[in-house]
Amino acid sequence: MSVKWQDYQEDDGRVRVLSKYLGVEKKINESFALRLHGVHDSISGATPTGSTGASGDELVITEVTDVREAGVVDLDWTRGIHKTSFQFAHSKESDFLSKGYAIYNTSEYNKRNTGVSYGLSFVDDEIKPSFFDEAETKESLDAYVGLSQVIDANTVASLNFTYGKFEGYLNDPYKLIAKDVEVIPGFFLFQEAPEHRPDERLRRIWFANVKRFFPELRGSIDFDYRYFNDTWGVESHTFDLEWYQKVGDKLTLRPSYRYYNQNAASFYFADLNGTDIDPLEPVVGVAPFYSADYRLAKMETETYGLKAIYKIAEQVSVDVSWERYKMKGKDGVTHEGAFPKADILTIGGVWWF
Secondary structure, three states, X not given: OEEEEXXXXXXXXXXXXXXXXXXXXXXXXXXXXXXEEEEXXXXXXXXXXXXXXXXXXXXXXXXXXEEEEEEEEEEEEEEOOEEEEEEEEEEEEOOEEEEEEEEEEEEEEOXXXXXXXXXXXXXXXXXXXXXXXXOEEEEEEEEEEEEEXXXXXXXXXXEEEEEEEEXXXXXXXXXXXXXXXXXXXXXXXXXXXXXXXXXXXXXXXXXXXXXXXXXXXXXXXXXXXXXXXXXXXXXXXXXXXEEEEEEOOXXXXXXXXXXXXXXXXXXXXXXXXXXXXXXXXXXXOEOOOEEOOHHXXXXXXXXXXXXXXXXXXXXXXXXXXXXXEEEEEOOOOOOHHHXXXXXXXXXXXXXXX
16 A cells, blocks of 8 residues: 655745545455555646736736546456556546546566567546536547566666547637737737647657666666657657665665756747737637647756655655756747746655555
């Protein structure tokens, strides 16, 4: 059984998320094992709307308060060198409902030194903010294939590929975009309108991982690289590095560093000034598309932190970690204040019985 409490706090009193997590794993018999995971998130604070305001350079924010409750059930079926996992996930917020289904299979060959995995997942979402007359829906389907290999007694490497498709309502209903509209020559009227994204998105993800143990140092390295691109024009690279260091018999320290960068989506605009786009008459699924959501802008993030894991007894361990998260815009036009910086404190424990 594992428990976790996390406090995500952005600078300047922006968004705060308090999370509570509970996980339970139970081996039913030699063939089946059950895993249950539950999460409760309390979200509060303020987040940018995307609008630049009447002055053209404001950071317009809106208050946000919500509660998210989510759960995941996994059933693992092992038979010889094969293991199949069946998964159901459920997530609910005041304006959002998500249900997910997945099946994955892993088979081990070459004296269990080579693993081949593949799977499918399907997610069905319903979005209904208070200002919607009817709920909107979106669906996603992902196909996954992977390969892992034991290189030597101390090294394991893996590579996998995911191809996914999203369809339906892909807008963020709370994001706006600004434009000064010339109503008569020389006279402009400030307007805000909802963003307008495509109703389809295809994505491709390559992920590589290497783990190596160094006996002489009593430590191990865990390195990830992730490449992402999609039909919205977004391309990103993620590098993730962790070092696990044994200190004595009971303490393990894990410093970590993650770097991420992406270019902007093809339809990202800080505002619509100087364009011929009329944001007041969009047609679903038809260009022109536009969004001022900073998460689609050209930007980079860095995350660094330290985790300590202490083994109290043979079957009990506790851990505490702190991370610093920093996002920075790279396009020179998006308001720098839109990109958050945050501290993340996590306290947890694991009990085997």
